Structures are given as structure tokens and as C-alpha cells.
Amino acid sequence: MTKYTRADLGWSDHFARQLTEEDAPFIPARISEVHRSQLVALSEAGEMRLIPTDSAGAYAVGDWVLTDGTSAIRRLDPVTDLHRRAAGHAVGAQRMAANVNTVGLVTSCNADFNVARLERYLALALASNALPLVILTKADICDDPDSYRRKAERLSPLVTAIAVNAKDPEDVARLNAWCSNAKTLALLGSSGVGKTTLRNALTGEAEATQNVREDDAKGRHTTTHRALRPTMSGGWLIDTPGMRELQLSGTSDGLEELFDDIESLAAQCKFSNCAHDSEPGCAVKAALKDGTLDQARFDRWQKLRREDQHNSESIAAARARQKSFGRVVKEAVSTKSRYKRGYED
Numbered sequence: 001m002t003k004y005t006r007a008d009l010g011w012s013d014h015f016a017r018q019l020t021e022e023d024a025p026f027i028p029a030r031i032s033e034v035h036r037s038q039l040v041a042l043s044e045a046g047e048m049r050l051i052p053t054d055s056a057g058a059y060a061v062g063d064w065v066l067t068d069g070t071s072a073i074r075r076l077d078p079v080t081d082l083h084r085r086a087a088g089h090a091v092g093a094q095r096m097a098a099n100v101n102t103v104g105l106v107t108s109c110n111a112d113f114n115v116a117r118l119e120r121y122l123a124l125a126l127a128s129n130a131l132p133l134v135i136l137t138k139a140d141i142c143d144d145p146d147s148y149r150r151k152a153e154r155l156s157p158l159v160t161a162i163a164v165n166a167k168d169p170e171d172v173a174r175l176n177a178w179c180s181n182a183k184t185l186a187l188l189g190s191s192g193v194g195k196t197t198l199r200n201a202l203t204g205e206a207e208a209t210q211n212v213r214e215d216d217a218k219g220r221h222t223t224t225h226r227a228l229r230p231t232m233s234g235g236w237l238i239d240t241p242g243m244r245e246l247q248l249s250g251t252s253d254g255l256e257e258l259f260d261d262i263e264s265l266a267a268q269c270k271f272s273n274c275a276h277d278s279e280p281g282c283a284v285k286a287a288l289k290d291g292t293l294d295q296a297r298f299d300r301w302q303k304l305r306r307e308d309q310h311n312s313e314s315i316a317a318a319r320a321r322q323k324s325f326g327r328v329v330k331e332a333v334s335t336k337s338r339y340k341r342g343y344e345d
Ligand SMILES: Nc1nc2c(ncn2[C@@H]2O[C@H](COP(=O)(O)OP(=O)(O)OP(=O)(O)O)[C@@H](O)[C@H]2O)c(=O)[nH]1
Pocket: 137, 138, 139, 140, 141, 164, 165, 166, 167, 189, 190, 191, 192, 193, 194, 195, 196, 197, 198, 208, 209, 210, 211, 212, 219, 220, 221, 222, 223, 241, 242
């Protein structure tokens, strides 16, 4: 079994600082897989299977935990935390990956390339505190991959974009800078854009990929579960398969960074709660009118912001409900015991 040092696994001062004297008997381990009743982790002692001491949803692939070799005793605060709104009807944020240095937003130089979706992914990446890297696949079957690269980089000064042929390992090696020296790269993107192909090239593993349907550039799901995998260049890769729904929640920081031009215009509006609709003295409306702000970009910002606010509020409301339910239960219990005491008296 391959043994890794803490440094190989991406350990840093950020985690060391969180250790106390009481932690002396435990060793740090990095979570490589999260299952309902079991965590797989990598440590200096090799790979281990750990019993979670919190709900499985509290852990994400890439997290550092302290362990006695059997249980995950304590989870350390991550440097970066990639999360989305939980899929389906569940209320809450779902942690997707932790301690990721760079989020690779994978899209293709074809019909998959979609500015609104890229911005959604970008907001998510920025809110996690990781750096965003747009990876444009299928450059080999595109007439002008550079135009896609420029389009992506125009979205924000924080974006670096790179166009590759995912099927050519030599070309994919250009991504090594983001997943060597114990650095972690996470891949995010729709089905069929080439995440599995990239992963195979970066890790040297071989997992079957399926052909994309020509008409809509969409592929069928081939990857199974999320995992932290070693790359051939001495770093780590986290694949996030099966993401059909990617709703924002708790992403306001990321949206502010991504749309900082609009945010700073909004700060100049006459009213601090300006809805940029029909209020007088609206700097945003003025910029839209004189063409310095693009209407489509403004619309996308409004949409993402509303979605984030709505989801974050419903999470907050659910938490408050849970709390007040807890209070009702507590009160009922204490009334009962008071009644009982009175009765006994
Ligand atoms: N020509 C070319 N084909 C590619 C490239 N990247 C991926 N493909 C092909 O596109 C198809 C889908 O690639 P996958 O790697 O399975 O895509 P994925 O993102 O993992 O898809 P899911 O597993 O469904 O999430 C496969 O047939 C790949 O061979 C590329 O850069 N160039």
C-alpha cells in the first residue's frame, strides 16, 4: 500500500494550529471517500476505514479528521469548503469537497459552453475560497478553442481558462501545475464534458467512458462516486460525478466577487435597499441605460442572487423551525416534570 506523509496529503499550518494537547493520542487523516456509515481516509499509517462520529453529511471528501484508527474523532476546519444546495426536496447545504486548492470547471468547446452555467459554477468555486480554473475540453474537435478561452476569461479577472484535448495525456499534463506538490484539484462539470477522461489522464487510472450523444453534447453517467485520488504528478484530484442539479446556497460571497462591478454600482444607488427597478438615483439602471453594464449579465446576476437568497433563507428558516421544535419538546418535558413534581408533592 502506498504510504503518504502528512505533507504529501496536503497538510499545512492551518490544520496544525487547530491541534491541542488533548489531541496528542490521535493522528490526522484525510478523507478520501464518504459513505453512509463509513469513511475511507488516508494517513501516514496508510488507508483506513473509519466510523463517523457525526452524520455522514458532516464530512466531505478532502476533509482532515483526527482519528484513533477506528473513529473520526474530530473534523478539522477546512481551508476551502465547496458546497451547494442539497439536491431534491431536502433543505440544507450539501458539502461536496473540502480543502480543494483549485476548482476545475469543466466544459467543452461546443454546445455545452454556457455562460450562465459557468457563472453559477464560478460563484460556487469563489464562495468555497478556492481558485477557479475553467478547463475547456474537446479543443481538438473545435475550430477556434481560443475564442472559448477568451469568452471564459472575460467572465471575471479571477478566471484562468485552458483549452485541452482530454484524450491526449501529453496535453492534459498542462494541468499538472494545479495538481502537483500535494495540491488538490476538484473537477466540476456537466455529464459528458470529459471529467472521467481528464481523471484517467491525470491519475493514470482507467475507467470506461461512454460516447456522447452527438445532438445535444450530453453524455450518460459513467462515473460512480466521489473520491480523492492521487495524481501522477504528486497532487490530488477530486471528481464530483452525478451532479445533475447545482443550486446555489450560501454563495453570496462568491457572487459578490464574481459580479463585483455590479455590486460596486449598486453601492452607489441612492437607496441602500434599491431593487434596481424603478427607484430614482439608481446607478445600476443608469449603467444599463448608457451601455456600460450589459443587460444579460445584469439579468444573470439578479437570477443567481435571488436563487442564493431564497435557498439560504429556506435553510435558515428550516434551522429556526428545528430549534423552535426543540424548544417545544423541552418545554413539554419540563411542564410534564413540573406537573409530576406537583402531583408527587
Ligand atoms: N475528441 C475529444 N473527445 C473527448 C474529449 N474529452 C472527452 N471526450 C469524449 O467525450 C465522451 C465523454 O467523456 P467522459 O470523460 O466520459 O465525460 P464525463 O464528464 O466523465 O461524463 P460523466 O461521467 O457522465 O459525468 C467520451 O467519449 C470521451 O472520449 C476531448 O477533449 N476531445
